Amino acid sequence: MIDKRTRPPSSPLLRQLNSQFLRFAAAGAVGTACHYLVLLALSAGAGIAPGPAAACGALVGAIVNYWLNRNFIFRSERRHAEALPRFAAMAAFGALLNGLIVGGLAHLGLHFLAAQVCATLLVLVLNYLMSKKWIFPSHK
Numbered sequence: 001m002i003d004k005r006t007r008p009p010s011s012p013l014l015r016q017l018n019s020q021f022l023r024f025a026a027a028g029a030v031g032t033a034c035h036y037l038v039l040l041a042l043s044a045g046a047g048i049a050p051g052p053a054a055a056c057g058a059l060v061g062a063i064v065n066y067w068l069n070r071n072f073i074f075r076s077e078r079r080h081a082e083a084l085p086r087f088a089a090m091a092a093f094g095a096l097l098n099g100l101i102v103g104g105l106a107h108l109g110l111h112f113l114a115a116q117v118c119a120t121l122l123v124l125v126l127n128y129l130m131s132k133k134w135i136f137p138s139h140k
Contacts, residue, residue, distance in 0.1 A: 020073065024128050027068035032120055035061030043112060050112035051103025054119065058098045062091035065127075074136035086135045094123045 038057035042048040048056075066087050070076050076083060098119045105115035 020132075021128060024069065024073050024131070025124065027065060027073055028124055028127070030068065031061035031065035034064050035120075036116070039112075039116060049103070050106040050115065051099045054102040054112070054116055055095045055099035058095040058123075059091065062087070062095070066091075069131055069136060074131065074138075076136040078136060083135055087131075090127060090130045090135060094127055097126075098123050 035054075035057035038060045039050075039053050042053035042056055043050050046053075066084070069087075070078075070083060098116075101119035101122065102112060102115040105118060106112045110118075
């Protein structure tokens, strides 16, 4: 059991940041579920190579994530004309990075689903930072 006297105080900003990241991750899980369904359908079902299948899945997940992030996570009032191109650039970069990671790890012999989990974790952190600071920044 952790002694409250030895635990560092938690600031309201840190609690808000942790809560926001957890909500971002939950929204990402919804997008990721869509992503994985497309990955499985294309790779296992249609016989498409894991790298391109993962990239297509990431793009589908990105559409879901934009809507959730803009409306529920960051509650952004930034115009779509500003936010959407930035989000699209981030999503394209994430899809490319995701495809490279999955393709590279699958080429090295890792099962494509295990490779996808590795790629998902890395891209999650990068997307949160880019979303918070560049796409949907708080102007308070």
